[in-house]
Amino acid sequence: MKIVLIRTLLKALSLLPLPLSHLLGTLIGLLFWIIPNRNKRVTEANLAFCFPDASREWRTKIARQCLIETGKNFTELGAIWFWDIKRLQNSIKKISGQEHLDHALAQKKGIFVVAPHIGAWELIGVYCSQIFPMTTLFRPPRMEAMSPIMRQARERLGGKIVPTDARGVKALFQALAKGEAAGMLPDQEPRRGSGIFAPFFGKPTYTMVLLSRLAKKTKAVPVFAFMERLPNGKGFHLHWLPVADEIYSNDMEVSATALNQAVEKCININPSQYMWTYKRFRQRPDGETGIY
Secondary structure, three states: OHHHHHHHHHHHHHOOOHHHHHHHHHHHHHHHHHOOOHHHHHHHHHHHHHOOOOOHHHHHHHHHHHHHHHHHHHHOHHHHHHOOHHHHHHHEEEEEOHHHHHHHHHOOOOEEEEOOOEEOHHHHHHHHHOOOOEEEEEOOOOOOOHHHHHHHHHHOOOOEEEEOOHHHHHHHHHHHHOOOEEEEOOOOOOOOOOEEEEEEOOEEEEEEOHHHHHHHHHOOEEEEEEEEEOHHHOOEEEEEEOOOHHHHOOOHHHHHHHHHHHHHHHHHHOHHHEOOOOOOOOOOOOOOOOOO
């Protein structure tokens, strides 16, 4: 029953033009801002932790807009998951850094499409999967009913979704060995014992090492992607960004630091579109108190 209700809601949202969809998301986000809730508390805590020297006015502005972008992130799923590819392509009004993607593809070593949780990250996988074969790690959402809907939406244009386990990692190796693409989200907090602490906005942050190890072993080329929302539902601006060569370092802390610095570059393009609602700093180094 949950699956039917969620699918019906998303289908209904897909009938909206993007400006109206984002307007609805804005209204939802404003409710998150006005009514005390977990998302608002976590957002404010994250911004205070990462930008302690910024003015209170700046952090308040970013927090408010972040919650609005969170609302848009939900309402635009109908379009991203159900629109046909031509309509989605037409919604991408500008592409910057295409040379970084072209360079990565020209190496013929396989590429990592690395998409932090910023902007319309769901659109990146759909967009890329109809350009080149791509295998993406998939961690099931907390709401179990969303899992089959997400899987079907992400695979509808040829992309392949694999679990975040040994079988999934093996599938990534196989894809990269064939010169294909592997999709990864670099800013989810890894399970205890499978990451290391590396600087992120100057704070020690528990960071994944899977991408670092795969890059070092396969020599595949990582390229970062950020699908920025344009104002007033006018569409999207796709940014491609490179990552420093230190990603291939034998020192995992050096490699993880390069990874986090690339995420920072994406965020600095438009800080309000990052998913500050996520408890990114849940795990802290020994002796350091939690921020939540």
